[in-house]
Amino acid sequence: MTTTTDASPPTPATSAGGARARALPRRVAGAVGAQNTSLVGALIVVVGTFAWLDDGYLTRANMTVIGDTVAVTGLLAVVQTVVIICGALDISVGSQAGVASVVSAMAFTSTDGNAALGILAAIGVGIAAGVVNGIVIVYGRVNPVIATLATLAAYKGVAQLLAGGRAQGYVLGDDFFIFVARGKILGLSVQIRALAVVAVAVHVLLKYTDIGRNLYAIGGNDTAARLAGININKYLVSVYALVGVVAAIAGVILTARTGSGQPTSGSEGLELKAITAAALGGCALKGGKGGIGGTLLAVFLLGALENGLNVVGVNSFWQNVAQGALLVVAVVIQQRRNGERAVGLPT
Secondary structure (H helix, E strand, O other): OOOOOOOOOOOHHHHHHHHHHHHHHHHHHHHHOHHHHHHHHHHHHHHHHHHHHOOOOOOHHHHHHHHHHHHHHHHHHHHHHHHHHOOOOOOOHHHHHHHHHHHHHHHHHHOOOOHHHHHHHHHHHHHHHHHHHHHHHHOOOOOHHHHHHHHHHHHHHHHHHHHOOOOEOOOOOOHHHHHHHHOEEOOEEHHHHHHHHHHHHHHHHHHHOHHHHHHHHHHHOHHHHHHOOOOHHHHHHHHHHHHHHHHHHHHHHHHHHHOOEOOOOOOOOHHHHHHHHHHHOOOOOOOOOOOHHHHHHHHHHHHHHHHHHHHOOOOHHHHHHHHHHHHHHHHHHHHHHHOOOOOOOOO
16 A cells, blocks of 8 residues: 655755755845844844833834934944045044034024025035045045044034034024924935935945945055056045035034034034944945945944933943944954954064
8 A cells, every 4th residue: 555654855846945945044144244134133132122121112203213313323424434445534524514513504594594505505614624634634644543533623623613612593493404303205204314315325336336446446455556547645535525525414414403503512422423333334444345234234223222222221421331342342343354453463
């Protein structure tokens, strides 16, 4: 008598299908990248932990708060990523946003409420600040860290001088600034939309254009890039000008949020958050490696962590400690992954 059993071996088709199914997660992980996969996992753990600790964390209202909070940091982190890919750094991005915030509000009030002129004035100041950074670094041959550390203090001083140490040019009640601060397009806030537009544009620039390939080449090996005919000075000045433009956009958003130009409020610590996000997102601090996807994931991870710590009542000073520790951990991981060593230490 012939019998059948459920334990019969699978048909070739079934076996092939199972192999494809088993290989799918690996292919997805490979496409996304190990770095980004780790960030997604960390984001899930952070969100899950705070949702378990506080019922109000995973609500739509709180998710909106997180999204709006990370918009400014995200904008600065995106352009910081471009700078780091070139093998440089910009520590002054937060101060540039502060100056742009004050200038946009002052221009708005001095033109009897012309928001367009306020935005143009902010962008003009942002470009000027970025070009100054680029010229000091390229033609002054000053280390980018030292140069932008100096301009961080200088731009912060300019903002305080313009504002006289207090909020300037109230924009409360203006339709445009209300729209920027509270408006939504297809369910998402204007601030998140602005971040998405800038991030996509920079991603396309880096990934699909000759300009992007040249930026990676400059960060990877500037000597080889110069021998290949790439005008490194022009590229670096242009990159710092781009940083100024995006910092100005961030400054306008800060103005809309606070209702006035704030010389320091909202801009302090933004540079550290931007650098931390870029490092966590996979940028090699020696240059030549990094991408916008990883940086954005890191921005949302930092935003979810900061919001969660606020929700459960952790002191803001401890949050700063945690943020600094994260930056150290990110740099250590990147250096080990890229085979780098700290300057001055033996191999």
